[in-house]
Amino acid sequence: MLLQRTEKARIELLPGPRTLGLRERSVLMLANGDKSLMDLEPLFGGEGWQIALDLVRQGYLEPRRASRAMSGTDRARRAPRPPAMGRARP
Numbered sequence: 001m002l003l004q005r006t007e008k009a010r011i012e013l014l015p016g017p018r019t020l021g022l023r024e025r026s027v028l029m030l031a032n033g034d035k036s037l038m039d040l041e042p043l044f045g046g047e048g049w050q051i052a053l054d055l056v057r058q059g060y061l062e063p064r065r066a067s068r069a070m071s072g073t074d075r076a077r078r079a080p081r082p083p084a085m086g087r088a089r090p
Helices: 007-012 023-032 048-057 072-078
Strands: 001-005 032-036 061-062
Touching: 007 023, 007 048, 023 048, 048 061
Parallel strands: none
Antiparallel strands: 001 032, 001 061
């Protein structure tokens, strides 16, 4: 399950008053839609996945939606490449 930030998380990461601790905000910053619970697991002595699950329960993180549009980089990576142009053989 890939995790992405909710609007609540984006507000938490803005400058100003904070409601979460440094570890929780660190996980929020990493949860950009490309990280899974398994990716976050080794953080903070193996507690990263638990922090992420707590953030899901609190409404800061959510599973990434399958219908999310691909970024330009993703599209370029997945686009078919034309065959390599080599020298013609006689």
